[in-house]
Amino acid sequence: MYNPEKIDWQPAQAPSRQPLQGHYVRLEPLDTTRHGDDLWQALQGPEADPVLWDYLPYGPFPEREAFNTWLAGHEASRDPLFFCVIDLASNKAVGLLSLMSIVPKDGRIEIGHVAFGAPMQRTIGATETFWLLASLAMDTLGYRRLEWKCNANNARSMRAAERLGFRYEGTFRQHMVVKGANRDTAWFSIIDSEWPDCRSAFSQWLSPANFAADGAQLKRLDELRNAPSN
Template identity: 65%
Template structure:
């Protein structure tokens, strides 16, 4: 691509506040009244992951009431635009994620604020939840660039970005102060020319044919993308 030429392109669409349906999960716009109790249990309950909040700019929450106030604030924003992740087997909300830094005129959008309960972590459900936003951003809304950012020390998020096919672009040193600590921010992206390969691999990985009777993957996502 010659970056000096005029683009034959039109601005992306703004993401709608609507439901996205997958095989394992359904994404619904965050609703504190409907999802709050389930999210409190998944993210702060006795069986929740204590490391979940380590690199997020908020939480953990000492009380259910404070968590509810936070949810009420986030459900009303359009950037970030928050979604609850509902397990389609149980119907319970088991996680959160969002679009943010939404720039339709530039065709750029980010996925972030990811908080998945322990039961979702390292599961097809967690991959599908992110896939639903990835596909919406690139295939439906028409963005040119999908971003992922995380603390440079957040090994779980770094591994997730690379596994999903994001390309690391660099480390922004002393980019922010989060909870009184320095944050060097790792920047990742997928651009439109890279997306078809990522999309194809994700669709094949999520296919029921890729899992055996015990639910174990037959092929890794990275291997499918390398084809």
């Protein structure tokens, strides 16, 4: 006879359009008027990442009008809920991303629609961006499952998920058709029982003590996450 496991669970809170402050970046609710010029330069300017749009379901945008329309649609959305990344050193918008697939009753939420300008990629600020959203979801809002999904051919996104502490769960074959092509989707997650180790690793990695004078990291994020506890 089926006997479901009972859990002590109360629904999580839905995220709101509130800024998140870090040491290197600030996440602000996306505002096309305030952020549009910076994002156009970061994502479509002459020094933009040439493969940024390859695995996203939209873009590139050769024309500014189409880009603004795309941003305005994201600004109005509540799921996905979009945040703009502000680099505190330059006070410029350098990318955007979202919380999405938001299901408070089941306690699951996803980080997705990640679009970082080339100078933002592989920086301390990029890691802090994910830390701010993950902490908001797991610590502040009380979610029990944080998801990451990407095209199974997107090696950069797969590596990023694993570096950040997401565990690979499998691949949904022929999951979607994107830009006229098949997409197999790789699924990753962090669940609440895994989050304390991830939280501790993020905190240690982001500490100034983890960086040499030239900015090089002293310990990798995965080293800190997998270090034996004392």
